[in-house]
Amino acid sequence: MRNPTPALRAIAAFFWLISLACAAHASDLASALKGLDTSKFPEKEKAIAAIVASGDPRVADILTALGDGKLLIRKSDRRVVIGDGDGQSKISDAATGEDLGQISEGEFDKIAINNKIRRQIKAIIGSLTLFAADPITRLKAAEEIFRSRDQAAFEPLQEALGKESDAAVRRAMEQALAGLILTSDAADKERIAAIETVKSKGGQDATALLAEIAHGEDRVAQAAREALAWLERSRVWWDALQNAVYGLSLGSVLLLAAIGLAITFGVMGVINMAHGEMVMIGAYVTFIVQEIIRNSAPGLFDYSLLIALPLAFFLTGTVGVGIERSVIRFLYGRPLETLLATWGLSLILQQAVRSIFGPTNREVGTPSWMSGSFQIGEISLTVNRIVIILFALAVFLCLLLAMRYTRFGLQMRAVTQNREMAGAMGINTARIDALTFGLGSGIAGIAGVALSQIDNVSPNLGQSYIIDSFMVVVFGGVGNLWGTLVAAMTLGIANKFLEPLAGAVLGKILVLIFIILFIQKRPRGLFALRGRAVEA
């Protein structure tokens, strides 16, 4: 018998390999999972492809677990398991779903992934969850396909589109399909039609896709350029709106920081350099409340800020009353001494907090209802910023009403306008002074609760706000709450419109120059108080 030629031998080997590959396809998930037990990321990518190729219904669960860092390898037998959280963990077999009981930290290795694998997983899960029962999952799947542009999702997407009944999901699927057509080698006509659909989607993902194909001279590229130009034009307005919203947000932060000072400095005329430290104490109260909740009642975490608010108000208010009674009341009418004394206080408070809590940042978590962002047209608004805008306005309104309609507010205004006369009418002016200072400090404290959501909770927290606070109060007009509101918002919006043009550093300098010039022209700020109180 003649020996087979090398060519024949090669063909035979090829078929043998193919049959092996088919066997691997059909074989159980378990062997594919074994491939994840490696430290090399390219090999993990291959293993993931093999897992998907197995076609097992558990693939989506396994990959979701991998993406969430819950896919583990049990050290004792190198079995791939799915855990349910950190540390002490209940595990189940990844391939079969069989319950394997508890496992403790140190008994497993987490399967590490990198960003490339994360993208791979997202794209796969996108096409796997197109048929999920929950319309929101389907919507997310369609959006994920639009972003990943995974051509393998084309047929499942078409099929899903045929079955889809929800209008919003249908739209998202059509857009995703258009995105796939656009990046495929379909006919020009189809692709140009797809550009229209992608254009109607708008947003950054659509811009990215169009920008990618806008190179070249053919008709498709031209159409893409036109669509881009159209999106660009509509974006000018969105940009302006976005800057305005960002400005309001920055303004509300300034307002929160300054509003307490508007009382102590604005109404009482006390230059309180320790104001920033009141804000800091408020932030630390939030931290303590959250620590206690984390350790004893984790279910209450979403309410931690609401619990912290009154506590921060009363604690900083009490500290404020204490400061007024022990230091400031001896220094009324001596602004320079007050400045130095409160300064010393601010250093003492800072160092005290540093000694108790350490110099490092403390973690203050964000409740779930304050996390994330939502999209309005082309701009994305983050929930925590919106909450802070509303909160700042609410605090402002409450303060305004309290000053206007409560007995304490009336007495406070009486004392600041004419101390002797108020005293003659039977008002205990010393008590009112202490309470007013306490009110200003308390409001700084609740500002601290809000600011803990967007800034560092460290002993230096207050320092960064004290200058801005004085700026706002002086610019708005000392002694006028409305002035504080208008000044905070004006400075916030001006800053945000300057920032894209001049950069953050120059933008801030320009705002400061503007204020210096403004104060030269109108030394009493935007809304100057008139009358005897001012002259005194």
Next chain:
Amino acid sequence: MAFTTEIRKRVLATAMLGAMVLGGSAAQAQEETIKVGILHSLSGTMAISETTLKDVMLMLIEEQNKKGGLLGKKLEAVVVDPASNWPLFAEKARDLLAKDKVAAVFGCWTSVSRKSVLPVFEELNGLLFYPVQYEGEESSKNVFYTGAAPNQQAIPAVDYLMSEEGGGVKRWVLAGTDYVYPRTTNKILEAYLKANGVAAEDIMINYTPFGHSDWQTIVSDIKKFGSAGKKTAVVSTINGDANVPFYKELGNQGVKAEDIPVVAFSVGEEELAGLDTAPLIGHLAAWNYFQSVDDPINAQFIKDWKTFIKDEKRVTNDPMEAHVIGFNMWVEAVKKAGTTDPDAVGDAIIGVSVPNLSGGTSTMMPNHHITKPVLIGEIQADGQFQTVWQTSGTVVGDEWSDYLEGSKDLISDWRKPMSCGNFNVVTGKCGGQGS
């Protein structure tokens, strides 16, 4: 405003000076010790980072004393507080060298503080071990740079992101705090990227003031820049307090690491400790050490540190490792020289190798920089980093960048007979620029 901060600093400085005098007189009462100066801010804005380094130095000195000290004498730590005030750093350094007569100083964090003390160390011939990653472009006879030079951190990070595995990034945002380290690093990176074929319109450079807390505009600009159809990454040299609001804003605006990864050079385990890191998983940092490095020496160090600081939750970070390496190198060099004389120690330390905490050894090179491995890590949900890439061996710190016009011809070699920090290989002369 400037007025207020100035007074604040004065007050602080006076208070510290008082404390110093008291501390100094107490120290003089003891005899026959080798004094080690610790020059880290314990108050002010930099206290957040530097206090930890003071603590780790105290721990190292305590451990060395348990081992019997050095040259038969006990080591004694002299701690001063320059209060995050740059001119005060120079004053304190002078006190340490002239009054306390310390054998070596471990200290400084920001480049500006190092620049401020540099003339003092050169004038009084002291030894400074500087533990923080920095912008390079310097080599002093009196300074040992145990942190990373740009080629030990920034350039490998960019290489990783450009690679297939790192995502094949084509478009770059260089975001930094407005001071010397980010500006120089970004200058080097820009030159490096352009040399690698990145077009000028694909590089966006953005600077923000210290302590910047409102990142809305910049994060949305980054998103916009990233939607030009090319894979985009952010290289962050944002320093200190500004990082927490930056990462919070990234998380809130939904900038995912899969889409636009951020690689940071100034964010370590300590900075992440104040953050909820769940939304940041996958963002990167480049360092020469991570607490998560799986190595017995590191495990022992972490255990010792937690015991010393009496806090199970405290983390370790890269500059701490740099101090460990620097301190051990100094100890070895003193043993080798048999004296603490700065010149003898300076000669002896070149070539000294000590184990680093990531399972290898680091060597002091003739340019006063050390060899280190480069690690790229991803932020994890528990606030730690997980190494996703690392250099196969160690990398020699390159003090004069090869990518900048003024410095590419310069080298430094402190061995005799050259003994020069800025030798120009083209002209064959020592000097010209730098220190």
